[in-house]
Amino acid sequence: MTTQEEALHTFNDEDWRAGEEVIDATPKNRGGFVSAPQTVGSLMQIEMSQIVCRFGSTPAVAGVDLAVPQGEFLALLGPSGSGKTTLLRIIAGLEKPESGILRIDGANAVDLAPNKRGIGFVFQHYALFRHMTVARNIAFGLEIRKSSQRPEKVEIDRRVEELLDLVQLPGLGKRFPSQLSGGQRQRVALARALAIEPRILLLDEPFGALDTKVRSELRVWLKSLHRRLGITIVFVTHDQEEAMELADRVVIMRQGRLEQDGNPGAIYAEPVSPFVYSFLGAANAVPVQIESGIVRAAAGREILGVSDQFAGAATAWFRPHHVDLARPGAWGENKSLPGRVIDIATTGPRVRLQIAYHDSTLSAEIATEDYAAIGLKVGEPCQWRPRVIRCYPMGV
């Protein structure tokens, strides 16, 4: 690991202020860096309505309505092929929607060329210009401007230095991309995108190609960068943890449509569909029958909980960490379901157990101390119950 990457750990308030001072000193600041976080929510920076985009006959995006207020940190979350990257590329102008309305800062942007949009885009595989040094990469967006809009050479050099400090790669301007690690390249790509002082920053699976450690470091860094710059950020990811950790708002996509839209907490607490439920983390599903508000397991008629939403055949979903476990007879018969332990895996603080219940296999995750108290072994019978369930009608 290089010193630059280690520097990520030492990010502190002093860096914060130093960066701010340098940025404020920029005479040609067009507002990208100084748009303050307090303007969040006041203005819709991106508005999309009924966006459709097709590749061949399959629609990649099939009618999306989405508005992103200024300063928001938005995650587009979905499995591969859900159309999230296409949506991002439509905002950048790299794909043209077949139909629909796209407004950026209130102006129609559907026919606006991508090089006129003033949007920063960070590609999954960085897309750094391999024949240019890091400094030239970062300066590119400024150097290609018309001479009337181009900053002076010394000014560009100064801005490159600033940005290298901002992304915590000081002194690496003369290197070539091939001489950098993945995490460093990604930060150069960010610096290059920020150099043009974009109104909007789009990130396509920004940490997808990095190893876990570098990825979590960059997440922390990106979040602080967003706080500092107050810029609108839309990023695409298939990693729900990443989306939950970083974003103010998460939009879940499925087959080219928006499945759910909300803040991370709300989405996790109330997934609108089994798809979202299972996408957001490990999940168990048990077929149930709901009669007069009582949820009973279809297989053994045991009571799982209550639900006043609907009646009839349904599926009850619950998280492994919401499963209570005990030896048979520890609780009253009607409050629990029978099972048999078929596998146990210890992961330090938590113990994961696989439990056979009729035809299905469930996972339960309990604290290591709790597990020690129960002391179940593989092959032993047990009883279990979910603390929290969420029911969806059959066939949803």
Added chain:
Amino acid sequence: MATNPSQREGRSGAPGLAAYGLIAIATLFMLSFLVLPVVLVLVRAGNQDWSSIAETLTDPDCLSAIRLTVTIASIAVPANMVFGLAASWAITKFSFPGRSLLITLIDLPFSVSPVVSGLIYALVFGMQGYLGPWLRAHDIHILFAVPGIVLATIFVTFPFIARELIPLMQAQGRQEEEAAVVLGASGWQTFRYVTFPNIRWGVLYGVLLCNARAMGEFGAVSVVSGHIRGMTNTVPLHIEVLYNDYNIPAAFTVAALLALLALVTLVVKSYLEWRLADELAATR
């Protein structure tokens, strides 16, 4: 071709008798069919005294042939370079209807015999052809004149640069271009600052092969040139004329000139291949 045997051992174990046998056969084949003829041409040419070599090369017909060949190459190669760049840029960076048809068409000159290509031009521009009478009426000379030779050469050397660039640009993908455009670059700026620097060695390599072929082309040019000495004879045609006149020493002298071109091409090509490997390696 001299592979270091110890190096090979280190990689894949000791080569057996069969491997040595195959290497020997390949080397023998290369020597007898590729190296020997070139050497013979040079030796036969060099076996004369310098004054007769000078005489052959400074003959007005020969000088005119050299001049014509250089002229043709200096028109055909840049033309194909522009075309090759445009075609491979279009094919690799955009998707459009007819894209695979275009790829097939680029390969057409490779699959058609050069004589046939020449005949096509004779058919189009000749007196019996479609445009012949009209061209004659307007006093425009294409067939049996320099424009015809240029056209035939361009046709035959059409695929060299595009064929070289398409795989290279395909391997490099579109992302850098997209990055440049989003940063505000125009189409030309994207090409000038991003695409071209990434493929410049590939372009040079293609230009080199294209040039070697443009200068050496015989078949197609032979059909459209009319073999007018001192006017429409290129170097390869001049060699044939000398040979048919039983002026063997002179024929070998001029042939040596072309063979030298081939040697120079080979050396430069090896250097470019080495640089090209860097270019490709950088994509990974």
